[in-house]
Amino acid sequence: MEGEDKSTSEQARCEVPLSQLTVLVGIAAKIGPNSGITPELRCNMVIAVRTPHAPLAREYQGPESVADVRRDITAWLTGIPIPDTTADDIRLMASELASNAIRYSASGNKGKTYQVRALYEDSHIRVEVHDLGSAYSVPHQRHDPDGLHGRGLNIVDALATSWGVHQNSVHCTIVWFEVNVTSA
Numbered sequence: 001m002e003g004e005d006k007s008t009s010e011q012a013r014c015e016v017p018l019s020q021l022t023v024l025v026g027i028a029a030k031i032g033p034n035s036g037i038t039p040e041l042r043c044n045m046v047i048a049v050r051t052p053h054a055p056l057a058r059e060y061q062g063p064e065s066v067a068d069v070r071r072d073i074t075a076w077l078t079g080i081p082i083p084d085t086t087a088d089d090i091r092l093m094a095s096e097l098a099s100n101a102i103r104y105s106a107s108g109n110k111g112k113t114y115q116v117r118a119l120y121e122d123s124h125i126r127v128e129v130h131d132l133g134s135a136y137s138v139p140h141q142r143h144d145p146d147g148l149h150g151r152g153l154n155i156v157d158a159l160a161t162s163w164g165v166h167q168n169s170v171h172c173t174i175v176w177f178e179v180n181v182t183s184a
Helices: 007-012 025-030 039-047 065-077 084-104 152-159
Strands: 056-060 114-121 124-131 162-168 172-180
Touching (some): 056 065, 084 152, 084 172, 152 162
Antiparallel strands (some): 056 114, 114 124, 124 172
């Protein structure tokens, strides 16, 4: 109909989830239906402005939480354009660090927690596991090929672009890894 605002029907042609778009209020007002810019061009302008992937920060408790970490990392990785094998590696390394937090730190004690954080920016993914530390040792690689345990950091060392350990003065240990990523 003549005089009808067509912006709603024009927006429907832009089949991009709103969660992936950044709304720039000042620009959006200038590219409205009366701006002289075609609906297709407006759609392309909006699509070109994507939000960064939201960081992950969750707290976990107990041995069963390692499965929750895998599930949450899997969900968080959805939408990041990386090969499936890279996603598998990230999930494995996050699981190993979560297992270590439970097995080797005070976070494994009843009622204690640890936190997993993940960040994607500038073509790399960083995952950190914050735990309550240990009074006995600092996380380190083990070199016992016949041992039943102790391969987690060796796996991280083999798969990550870089990794490390940071301890702060409040009895918190942060073990982190980074992976440079390329599009799938």
